[in-house]
Amino acid sequence: MSEEKLLDExxxxxxxxxxxxxxxxxxxxxxxxLVSKYHFNVSPATIxxxxxxxxxxxxxxxxxxxxxxxxxxxGYRAYVDNLIQVEELPDEDADRIRDYLQDSLTELTGLIRKxxxxxxxxxxxxxxALSPHMRRSHLQQIKMLMIEPGRALVVVVLSAGVVKDRxxxxxxxxxxNQLMQIAAAIEEGLSGMTLDDITxxxxxxxxxxxxxxxxxxxxxLYEAYVAIKQADNxxxxxxxxxxxxxxxEFHDVGKARCFFNTLARDGIIAGYMNEMKEQEPLQxxxxxxxxDHNRTAITPFKEQNPSYMIRIxxxxxxxxxxxxxxxTTTYKVGDVIAGRIGVIxxxxxxxxxxxxxxxxxxxxxNEHLKRLARGDEILEERQK
Amino acid sequence: MSEEKLLDExxxxxxxxxxxxxxxxxxxxxxxxLVSKYHFNVSPATIxxxxxxxxxxxxxxxxxxxxxxxxxxxGYRAYVDNLIQVEELPDEDADRIRDYLQDSLTELTGLIRKxxxxxxxxxxxxxxALSPHMRRSHLQQIKMLMIEPGRALVVVVLSAGVVKDRxxxxxxxxxxNQLMQIAAAIEEGLSGMTLDDITxxxxxxxxxxxxxxxxxxxxxLYEAYVAIKQADNxxxxxxxxxxxxxxxEFHDVGKARCFFNTLARDGIIAGYMNEMKEQEPLQxxxxxxxxDHNRTAITPFKEQNPSYMIRIxxxxxxxxxxxxxxxTTTYKVGDVIAGRIGVIxxxxxxxxxxxxxxxxxxxxxNEHLKRLARGDEILEERQK
DNA sequence: CTTTAGCACTCTTCGTGTTAGAGTGCTAAT
DNA sequence: ATTAGCACTCTAACACGAAGAGTGCTAAAG
Numbered sequence: 001m002s003e004e005k006l007l008d009e010x011x012x013x014x015x016x017x018x019x020x021x022x023x024x025x026x027x028x029x030x031x032x033x034l035v036s037k038y039h040f041n042v043s044p045a046t047i048x049x050x051x052x053x054x055x056x057x058x059x060x061x062x063x064x065x066x067x068x069x070x071x072x073x074x075g076y077r078a079y080v081d082n083l084i085q086v087e088e089l090p091d092e093d094a095d096r097i098r099d100y101l102q103d104s105l106t107e108l109t110g111l112i113r114k115x116x117x118x119x120x121x122x123x124x125x126x127x128x129a130l131s132p133h134m135r136r137s138h139l140q141q142i143k144m145l146m147i148e149p150g151r152a153l154v155v156v157v158l159s160a161g162v163v164k165d166r167x168x169x170x171x172x173x174x175x176x177n178q179l180m181q182i183a184a185a186i187e188e189g190l191s192g193m194t195l196d197d198i199t200x201x202x203x204x205x206x207x208x209x210x211x212x213x214x215x216x217x218x219x220x221l222y223e224a225y226v227a228i229k230q231a232d233n234x235x236x237x238x239x240x241x242x243x244x245x246x247x248x249e250f251h252d253v254g255k256a257r258c259f260f261n262t263l264a265r266d267g268i269i270a271g272y273m274n275e276m277k278e279q280e281p282l283q284x285x286x287x288x289x290x291x292d293h294n295r296t297a298i299t300p301f302k303e304q305n306p307s308y309m310i311r312i313x314x315x316x317x318x319x320x321x322x323x324x325x326x327x328t329t330t331y332k333v334g335d336v337i338a339g340r341i342g343v344i345x346x347x348x349x350x351x352x353x354x355x356x357x358x359x360x361x362x363x364x365x366n367e368h369l370k371r372l373a374r375g376d377e378i379l380e381e382r383q384k
Numbered sequence: 385m386s387e388e389k390l391l392d393e394x395x396x397x398x399x400x401x402x403x404x405x406x407x408x409x410x411x412x413x414x415x416x417x418l419v420s421k422y423h424f425n426v427s428p429a430t431i432x433x434x435x436x437x438x439x440x441x442x443x444x445x446x447x448x449x450x451x452x453x454x455x456x457x458x459g460y461r462a463y464v465d466n467l468i469q470v471e472e473l474p475d476e477d478a479d480r481i482r483d484y485l486q487d488s489l490t491e492l493t494g495l496i497r498k499x500x501x502x503x504x505x506x507x508x509x510x511x512x513a514l515s516p517h518m519r520r521s522h523l524q525q526i527k528m529l530m531i532e533p534g535r536a537l538v539v540v541v542l543s544a545g546v547v548k549d550r551x552x553x554x555x556x557x558x559x560x561n562q563l564m565q566i567a568a569a570i571e572e573g574l575s576g577m578t579l580d581d582i583t584x585x586x587x588x589x590x591x592x593x594x595x596x597x598x599x600x601x602x603x604x605l606y607e608a609y610v611a612i613k614q615a616d617n618x619x620x621x622x623x624x625x626x627x628x629x630x631x632x633e634f635h636d637v638g639k640a641r642c643f644f645n646t647l648a649r650d651g652i653i654a655g656y657m658n659e660m661k662e663q664e665p666l667q668x669x670x671x672x673x674x675x676d677h678n679r680t681a682i683t684p685f686k687e688q689n690p691s692y693m694i695r696i697x698x699x700x701x702x703x704x705x706x707x708x709x710x711x712t713t714t715y716k717v718g719d720v721i722a723g724r725i726g727v728i729x730x731x732x733x734x735x736x737x738x739x740x741x742x743x744x745x746x747x748x749x750n751e752h753l754k755r756l757a758r759g760d761e762i763l764e765e766r767q768k
Numbered sequence: 769c770t771t772t773a774g775c776a777c778t779c780t781t782c783g784t785g786t787t788a789g790a791g792t793g794c795t796a797a798t
Numbered sequence: 799a800t801t802a803g804c805a806c807t808c809t810a811a812c813a814c815g816a817a818g819a820g821t822g823c824t825a826a827a828g
Binding site: 106153165 | 527531537539551552626629630635645647
Binding site: 028030031032044045048049051052062065066067068 | 790791792793
């Protein structure tokens with residue numbers, strides 16, 4: 001199994017060709033097809049020997065004797081870590097994405113949803129987008145707006161210009177003015193704190209001077225507290241589930257059902273994506289290291305782009321997605337990494353295309369969110 | 385084809401038995417199975433004759449000679465209009481639904497989303513819920529809340545206690561006070577009008593006295609106008625798409641893909657559901673009319689429940705859903721019919737179960753939304 | 769006139785066997 | 799180290815036949 005030897009250049013290019021071809025055709029690829037399509041200057045027999053070796057090394061698999069080879073998880077892993085070359089996104093695609101995301105400048109969730117949607121459209125796979133977590137954000141404002149007796153809208157403004165609100169019940173006898181005062185007191189006491197640091201206790205102490213009997217006050221404070229805390233709620237946007245049904249790996253309805261069932265539990269997926277942050281990226285395969293030939297060595301994708309996280313097949317720790325691959329990256333709100341956006345599809349995924357698309361979407365989203373945050377800085381300066 | 389004769393009681397009960405059985409098993413049902421399962425006191429041969437007749441009348445179909453019979457669209461239609469008996473929802477299911485919807489009292493969209501979700505869970509099909517249209521609602525309040533220089537939150541409060549908001553860009557140099565004044569002027573001028581009646585012109589004239597240069601004002605007014613208008617945006621919530629993959633009619637991936645593709649175009653579906661309001665319910669089949677026997681005649685479901693709309697197979701004017709059935713009903717916000725909620729699934733759908741579930745969800749939603757509107761009336765009285 | 773038993777007929781489904789083709793691994797020659 | 803040649807293996811596709819389910823028709827019975 002181990003005993004890793006360096007793969008020579010020819011093995012690498014054969015491996016790459018096999019993966020490329022299998023991605024394109026979904027058919028096991030044989031030695032003869034390889035030589036003719038990829039212009040190797042050797043005979044099929046030579047390729048066969050090499051492929052046999054790649055198989056014993058664990059990079060390829062055979063569905064059965066006398067079928068072609070198919071990449072294993074390890075094969076895909078080597079491919080994405082060291083062999084892939086990612087072209088830049090064609091201008092027309094880039095323009096389309098930019099245009100589509102253009103008009104949702106002001107609202108964060110709208111932008112994330114659209115990002116998810118466009119990503120699914122342009123890759124042809126299923127896209128996932130996790131709303132940013134905000135626990136490190138600072139509370140900037142909290143307002144309470146009387147809607148009618150007994151109901152109010154709590155508006156929470158966070159650093160980086162993120163706005164969340166929530167409709168709540170309040171005691172019937174409170175009037176708009178009292179409500180505003182309470183909100184002002186809370187804002188006075190808490191603004192600048194991170195969501196993480198705000199607790200029911202800090203909320204209560206911020207508002208201790210409010211001119212209200214405690215029982216009434218408590219209900220309002222509780223609702224304010226909940227509104228603040230739910231500003232950090234993770235939301236998962238999934239788009240383009242239907243796309244996967246086009247691929248032969250999902251022609252078996254059992255597989256498809258399994259996949260859809262898993263995606264339907266969006267809490268689990270959201271949790272999984274969220275925890276990815278903390279994980280070390282899986283380490284690459286030393287056998288693929290660039291053995292310093294004078295050969296034009298392409299810098300491996302992995303080293304250029306440490307912020308991309310790719311999970312292949314069994315690497316995905318979610319039941320029902322073991323036949324899939326998962327490519328994600330992070331986006332920032334202001335300057336901090338906040339959310340995650342990505343694509344899920346068959347293991348035989350067009351990684352290059354997916355990465356260039358995600359990469360561009362990520363970049364565009366970051367720019368938009370940076371712009372939001374800039375308005376934010378202006379505000380902070382004025383306050384000084 | 386036509387020449388409709390009245391169906392005698394035996395034909396009716398055979399038709400009902402065929403539909404019931406096919407719904408339960410998804411297998412074409414034969415004469416022998418019918419007599420043994422449903423205890424007809426006649427021989428299979430008699431049943432065969434009757435079924436042959438039902439086939440020439442168009443209620444049944446044969447997938448091929450020497451298979452059992454399967455209901456046609458017309459057969460299902462007769463079934464749901466005249467033959468079905470809808471039992472009340474078992475208490476445990478009712479409790480589950482009630483509990484699930486309990487905690488989303490304050491927020492309209494949250495309630496609708498949950499209603500959709502619970503409907504899909506409890507029926508085992510895909511659910512659809514259309515957010516209420518609000519064009520007949522009256523504007524009650526409009527507030528503009530300064531978020532930071534250049535950005536504001538527009539909050540629109542409609543009659544029946546519905547609250548919508550929208551983040552907008554405004555000129556950088558406006559301050560919070562000016563903004564409040566503009567909002568107050570708009571509210572003063574427009575409150576009580578229906579969304580339908582509000583136009584850019586009425587907004588502008590409501591705010592004509594605001595103390596601001598026109599160019600600045602116009603941008604704000606436009607954003608206010610958009611915020612008001614988008615309070616009427618239709619949103620469609622779809623839940624439980626994965627459920628349908630369990631049914632044999634979707635074991636053909638082509639069918640499934642077609643279905644999912646259509647559902648992915650949610651604008652089209654939303655439009656279709658929205659237009660259902662205006663359509664006359666399809667008229668029933670006179671041949672099924674209750675021929676006044678002294679037989680214990682069940683009142684046909686259709687007459688008891690005119691507010692349910694059932695579309696079967698070809699009756700659905702949406703490409704890709706012709707193998708499905710669609711059961712929907714309306715819910716009210718306050719006292720006016722406002723939105724539509726329903727279920728889509730195979731034609732061979734457990735109509736009875738679906739109807740009792742939808743019926744209960746509708747009722748629960750209506751109660752919640754009535755409660756919202758009641759707070760509303762209180763407010764109006766105080767204003768007098 | 770309605771119901772029913774009997775029977776021939778049809779059509780699907782399922783298992784089996786056969787064949788063609790693709791692709792391999794091995795061996796021996798280059 | 800490479801390659802031509804060849805035997806071998808496995809799948810996919812097709813045909814064939816038997817089994818089974820269900821029908822329609824006919825003629826007899828109620």
